[in-house]
């Protein structure tokens with residue numbers, strides 16, 4: 001059965017009539033050249049339709065829609081997938097994964113989107129499985145286990161498809177799992193390669209051993225690498241230019257860093273992986289010996305720019321630790337790190353070798369036998385930026401970062417590893433640090449590290465960003481709005497109240513000669529669950545679950 005091919009997926013950033021990949025192109029620039037909706041007319045934009053996900057189970061709707069051949073595919077909370085008619089909003093079919101009672105997602109029952117290929121639409125479920133459905137009927141074609149949910153594994157990210165392989169990460173960093181990247185045959189779901197990301201673990205290729213990750217016990221002591229964390233829970237990007245996959249890795253386990261001396265590779269890092277073999281080509285660790293759950297899964301976005309007169313193949317990552325990293329994407333060499341939040345208490349910049357200038361008092365101390373002494377740390381563990389993807393404009397050359405300014409009291413506690421149980425050894429309370437905002441959408445010049453404009457939002461920003469050839473930047477707010485800003489100045493140009501918090505990622509495409517914008521609405525994710533004092537301030541935001549689609553009125 002026909003449908004999107006590998007070539008179509010690689011061309012997604014240029015094809016304006018559909019949205020085939022998470023990130024709107026394998027490099028995940030989230031940029032569309034479409035300009036029918038632009039900074040001079042966006043104020044007139046109106047809803048075309050809304051479609052409800054229904055059900056009693058609402059919670060966070062973090063999905064990015066996929067749009068193909070007159071259908072919009074969205075995933076919903078609790079591992080659901082919906083196909084809606086892209087012209088009328090009528091539901092074509094719905095698939096509900098039957099989830100076992102014992103699933104252990106750390107941070108809400110979310111899903112960030114599906115992947116499309118040929119006759120299939122594929123998504124990951126909270127019980128750490130990968131399901132391929134027929135995109136016309138919603139019937140299951142294959143269904144494979146990524147990992148054992150009873151050990152604390154889950155899955156929330158959108159799969160990435162490259163060269164006929166569906167490539168996934170895993171979730172479970174709070175349970176002492178082992179982060180890994182897997183490649184499967186998209187037609188059968190059979191495993192091709194498996195790459196654990198914690199040093200000491202063996203990778204496989206076509207069922208055979210394919211080399212240990214890193215060097216056993218180089219940066220971990222004893223057996224701690226066996227439950228080292230580093231979940232690859234946000235999935236990855238792919239760069240056709242260098243033929244590399246880029247995956248971020250999450251926090252080391254447990255959070256209490258005194259229990260695992262060393263850098264703990266490859267946690268809190270960006271990895272470049274060979275898609276043919278699953279071999280790691282280079283790594284860059286953004287938070288060595290992480291003691292704050294700064295994680296490091298944030299998306300790594302390939303881009304090209306001229307630095308000091310030299311044209312370079314670069315990549316950028318706005319890290320949870322509050323720094324925006326620019327690396328040479330051919331070899332992982334450090335180019336620069338720029339602070340993009342109000343405050344970083346754990347480090348004061350990076351040296352020219354890409355190592356943080358660590359502030360020792362910023363690390364929560366060892367606990368002894370009981371609760372340790374708290375320290376105030378900023379950013380909070382939910383990060384200067386969490387999972388919500390930034391966008392890169394080909395017109396302005398700026399990255400638009402959905403960021404948050406907040407801190408936390410954090411302390412360490414004793415903990416021992418137990419399979420399938422939370423493995424933190426730390427406690428925390430998140431707090432505001434500014435009177436007028438937590439969220440801040442920031443326009444970052446990657447060449448200079450300068451913030452060209454910012455938009456401040458009362459609640460933490462928790463949705464993805466889209467930028468367009470119409471000089472626009474779109475993002476949602478927990479207060480319920482989808483908003484449009486002038487990409488050059490940051491001026492707010494339009495907003496629409498969707499009825500619940502917007503924590504999805506907006507997309508745009510062209511259909512029947514008109515430009516459309518779509519976004520999911522439905523408040524949830526980690527903030528209401530883990531946000532401490534901040535969660536209390538925003539406890540009145542209502543839940544929801546709807547796809548909203550917008551366009552200009554017909555003139």
Ligand SMILES: O=C(O)c1cc(C(=O)O)c2c(n1)C(=O)C(=O)c1cc(C(=O)O)[nH]c1-2
Pocket residue numbers: 062106107108110155156157170171172173174231232233250251295381382386387524525526527
């Ligand atoms: O370590 C992990 O495995 C893991 C997984 C996830 C997830 O899968 O959603 C999150 C986190 N960590 C995490 O630290 C975090 O702050 C977070 C926020 C969210 C969210 O969707 O709002 N998920 C996750």
